[in-house]
Amino acid sequence: MAEEREATYEIPSDLAQIPTVWRYEILRYFRSRRLLAALAVVGVILSVIYLLPPLYDSPYSGTDTEVSLHIEFDDLGSGIPEYVGSINRTAIDGGTLEVFVDGEPYPSLDGVNWVFSSREAGGLGFNAILFMPNVIMQNVSEVTATYEWYTPPESFASNFIGFVSILVIICVTAFAADSLVGEFQNKTGYLLFPNAVKRGTLFAGKFAASVTMGVVVVGLYYGVVAALSIVSARGVDDDYMLSFLLAIEYLIAATAIAYFISSLLKGTTGALVLTFFLLFMILPIVDGVSMFSGVKIEGSVTFAAGAISYILQDPYPADSMMDVGMGMEIHSFYPSPETAAIVMLLYAVIGCMLSMVLFKRKQLAG
Amino acid sequence: MIELEHLTKDFKEIKAVDDLTLEVPRSRTVGFLGPNGAGKTTTIKILTNLISSSSGRAVLNGVDVVTSPKRALANVGAVVETPEFYPYLTPMETLHYLGRLRGMSPNDITRRGKDVLDEVKMTEWKGTRIGKFSKGMKQRLAIAQALLHEPEILILDEPTSGLDPRGMVEVRETIKSLKKQDYTIFMSSHLLGEVQEICDSAALINRGKLLIYDTIEHLKTVTKVAKLEVTTDLDVPPQIMSAVNSMPNVRSAEAVNPRTFVVTFDGSPDQRADLLLAIQKQGLRVTGFSPVGLPLEMMYMELIKESR
Known part of the structure; x- marks a missing residue:
């Protein structure tokens, strides 16, 4: 048997390949309209929230x-x-x-x-x-x-931070929902997968890129709000950084959920639509049931995400119940910051693990 | 070197690849032939880690691609189907992406990138985003990326698919030149002439099973079935056509025009000479007696027919 020729180039380690995947995924988003769309949303929302009160005779100072x-x-x-x-x-x-x-x-x-x-x-x-x-x-x-x-920094920031959970959902839909399934539907997997690179490496690079893009957009939002707060509210709320960290944790958890959907479905459109509506409507509706049922759904990631804005309130709001008559009670539940952080972490870890397993097993058979 | 050992792939009730055993020695160019749905692409997808096998082994340079895909594919360049490229990247950026994954330095990628793009005549487009490239351009770029890291093994799935006649010729010429550069090439095709022209050996599969695997030269000699075109100086009467149809080793005789008919003949070269004499004895003045179609095509049709 003839002697095998050694590879001309030494294949990098799995860890060394992750930044390469990350870099080209980032390039993809920077050259796409999705980033522009996300930034436009940030610009419009910031402008509306900031400009509307003064326009309606309610200035900040x-x-x-x-x-x-x-x-x-x-x-x-x-x-x-x-x-x-x-x-x-x-x-x-x-x-x-x-x-x-x-x-x-x-x-x-x-x-x-x-x-x-x-x-x-x-x-x-x-x-x-x-x-x-x-x-x-x-x-x-x-x-x-x-x-x-x-206007006190706490009140000022609260006006803006309520939108963050929606901004996270927009980022996750734009930068994560079709990341995995796109390789299969668009057939770019035929180019990428036959290389000496593990699916797990591709997953890690892509996930890191999706989170990076989300951090850029959400970070920009928080940065601009902080700057506006310094100008208009003479400072930034003490818990502002905690709110930002919770927002990033929610972003990672939501990205993991999006990747799970992306590894499960066969089409990009389905993945985009399901990701958006799951986080924007379906889970919040489930959360809303707790108002009437009296059962606090602490395991819901969207319920946990409420901590992003509640953390700004001082003191932190406490669960309450209101008797509205005819034997009906309306409950107001608030996630504790500690529980919210743990729930989001669990979603991130479990979502990542499941989606990576599915991505590794998924075949380009079509 | 490529080794397939009892490779099997089931898609629920369909056996796409059925106990396939095959070896492609180093520095050889092997054509992988079969009709649509024969299992060619499925085999290549297993070899390139796009799908898993149900059982058996697919080994590249001694490494099982199913259990250790990264090591197995380290010295392999592949073109599977017509891959889609990332539309936001240019050809050179695409080569940089893949080259970095393959351990090449930016300088090496730029140098090699120019060479391979030149080889597939894509230099002119190296800075243009791929989004609007034609299928043929993408196919040529796919070959370029497969060559980028100077792999030992090239796995090509219908490399001329989707190309115009000129593009097909160019790709064939590229593959022929690669043959001279010590590459081990495993290429699937349903274009028999292409395989006969390019490859050293051919493996024919149908319904996932290997029907025959031999050198092109040997396959030509073992092919006994041939189509022979017979031309005469006068119109051929129907009774003579009937007589030819009943001659030994003749499967059929069909008129092409009043003075030309094609005989499907299953016999040795000696028996072919006897056929010519027998036709002449019918009183026909034969002005032409030559085989039509490729020997490989005859064999292919025969084997496919038999395997059904």
Whole structure:
């Protein structure tokens, strides 16, 4: 028997091949209209959410000039009787606060006359001017204040982050749903599979690329919202990064589900449609049943994804029940962040494992 | 070297490949012949890790492709059906993608890429996205990518399929030149002339079973059935046609025109000479007596007929 010739080039390891697959998958998305479409969605949604409130006379910040304060006598639990002037704004800049008594400036004098008190609870701010016990308050007819106010970062971010779970579904549909099945339906597998590369390697490279594209789009969304929050809300919410991490975890879990569908079905259209509607409608409808049944469906990935926006609320919302009469109760359930993280992780791991097994077994027999 | 050992593939109740055993020695070009649905593409798909076998082994360079596909395919270039390419890539980008997977450096890919694109006459299109390429262009590019990493084994599934006559000639010329470069080539085709022209040996399968596997030269000699075209200087009367039909070893005689008829003859060269004499004894002045069609074609038709 003739001696076999050695391969001219040394085949890279499985790990070394993954970045190659990843790079060309990324190139595919960068050259496709899907990325443009996803970015357009981001642009439109950001613009709408950001611009609509000011257009409808609800700006993110402003200056209230000589607003009348309603003065009440209260000891505020401190034991010291005080006059309290409530300010009807969630967040104000205490440094800009000026108080006027009967039209005349009434300075604080380092707390001799009054102090500014700001507290936050459940996303609502309580801002007040605490006047020191002073005879002057008994003889005045009007107390006014001038100050700059702004939307708190938590409220500002909440307006935008509610859309993130839908954005994740859009990304997963655009960048993952037909990734595996396309190789079979479009017959590009005839080109790729006869190479010295394992299906598992192809899977890993593709999965990484799909997640990367999702991270780019979702990351861009979070980045722009953070920038807008700094500009309009004078800062970013403390839990903003946690929300982003949960969003990325949801993206990975949803990508794993999309890959499972992609490895199971025979056509790209079916995979795209099923992925979108499963995450956008079918699972949320199942989640919605819990409102009436009273059963908390903690194992649902879309229910878990609620934590992405709830994490911004301070304090974190608690489960509740409302009796609406006629023996009916409506339940409001909220996923705990820890449980949500575990559920999404399980979806990601199990989804990846199942889809990789199916992808390896799938044959190009057509 | 390619070895198929008792290879079997079942698709539910259909046996696409049935206990196929075959060996393609190093540096040989073997044609894999069979009618549509014979199991050619299924065999090639097993060899290239596109589908799994039900039983048996498919071995490339001593490595089982089913159990160790990565190692087995390391030194193989393949064109299966007419593969689709990623439309967003150019030919050169496609070669870079596949070349990187095959362990080539970017410089090697660029250098080799130019060579192989030149070989298949695609240099002009190397920077154009593949999206709108014709089937023929894709087929040529498919051959280029198979050659890129200078593999020892080339597996080609109907490599001239979908090409225009000029493209077919060019691809055949490319394969012929590869033969001279020490490649081991296993190519399926249903074009008998193509196999006869290009290959050293041919394996014929039908319904998944190997019918015959031998060198082209030997197959030509063992083929006893031939079609002989007989031309005379005068019209051939019906009674003489009847007489020819009943001559020894004649399967049939059919008139092509009043002075020409074709005899399907199953006999040795000596018996063929006797046939000519017998026709002349009928009073016909024979001006032409020559075989028509390819010997391989005759054999192919015979074997297919027998295997049904």
